Amino acid sequence: MKHFFTSESVTRGHPDKVCDQIADAVLDDILEHDLTARVACEVTAVTEKVHIMGEITSTHMPDFEKIARSVIRDIGYTKHGCGFDADNCKIELDIHGQSPDIALGINRRYAEDNGAGDQGMMFGYACGETAELMPLPISLANKLSKRLEYVRTSDIIPNLLPDGKTQVTVEYDDGKPVRVSAVIVSTQHESCIDIDTLRKKIVDKVVLPTLPDTLIDDKTSIFINPTGRFTLGGPAADSGLTGRKIIADTYGGYSRHGGGSFSGKDPTKVDKSGAYMARYIAKNIVSSGMADRCEVQLAYAIGLAEPVSVYICTFSTGRAGDDIIAKWVCDNIDMRPEMIIRRFNLRAPIYSRLSCGGHFGENAHGMGWEKTDLAEKLRHDMQINI
Secondary structure: OEEEEEEEEEOOOOHHHHHHHHHHHHHHHHHHHOOOOEEEEEEEEEOOEEEEEEEEEOOOOOOHHHHHHHHHHHHOOOOOOOOOOOOOOEEEEEEEOOOHHHHHHHOOOOHHHOOEOOOEEEEEEEEOOOOOOOOHHHHHHHHHHHHHHHHHHOOOOOOEEEEEEEEEEEEEEOOEEEEEEEEEEEEEEOOOOOHHHHHHHHHHHHHHHHOOHHHOOOOOEEEEOOOOOOOOOHHHOOOEEOOOOHHHHOOOOOOOOOOOOOOOEOOOOHHHHHHHHHHHHHHHHHHOOOOOEEEEEEEEOEOOOOOOEEEEEOOOOOOOOHHHHHHHHHHHOOOOHHHHHHHHOOOOOOOHHHOOOOOOHHHHOOOHHHOOOOHHHHHHHOOOOO
16 A cells, blocks of 8 residues: 655754754753753744753853854854844843752762653654665655755855755655655755756755665656745744754654654753663664564653653564563663663763754764664574574
8 A cells, every 4th residue: 555754854054953053052062061061951043133041050151152153154144134144143141040849850869860850751763764774754855955955065056045944755655665756845045046047956966866766756746946936044034943843853753752852951851862762772673673663652750760651662563572572671771861871972062963964863873872782682582583
């Protein structure tokens, strides 16, 4: 039976991603000086203004304005008079310390028993559709966004501006991806470029070099800037907010999502660390050959170390029952927040790299939660010969 699935990605210049990148740059700067800091940094951006707010308890207070302007400049918003640029936008701050009530729940006598920084549920997912065990639609959408960034910053296509979006629809037959049905690329550009020229260049320099020849055919629909002009973009055209692209950050809607964002949060926030652990578990299950697809849900209570629930679903593709796999996970993986932090080295200033392009898969290559170091043990313990 055939069905279609679509995922979206955005470039660094998207207004929401501008905010994510500022928040993560602030977080990284703090972690470089204070490994035990508590950070929940939120950012909004509108025409000629950035507002940085949140709860930060740390021995180090960063130069917020310098960081924000550096991020905005690096993204490419440097031209004055366009509604948003690094040197002239106003930076507002509203920062205060973390609630002491939360600290009471997290900090225990022994760090290994530190409680979760909040309640909530997190999902992780893996499948065999790509080498990095990610769903194909979000993998391709992310690759297109990265390629669009590259042709802009390297001036392969002149007159492009930072804001942009990509979208990929994949056709499935009996659960297997067989072709790309539709592609959408929307890119901000200077007014001097002819739209027909732009469309041809985006197809030739972005779409065709990115998508595998085996997945596109003469029936694949390709839409470039469907409305025509896209000269006003970024926060000058649309307000930005931290954490508003959580689906693009994860699995492109292919898996469920707990609702918590990642950017600007220190790793005691299980919205982040719990989601990384859920991905790690799911990826190792699929990598071991125990399942073709796997979704993992973890749930935590504020102040408690152990998860209150662990759920494994292999969508009837498992070589053992989901309950048996879940028991193995609980017996072999320490899912206490502090132990997740240590396992994946989450107090390192690594988060700016993940701000745009996804926290999983190719963009997170080399990160601890993307490793498959438990796959062999799982396969051995389950006595599965694959």
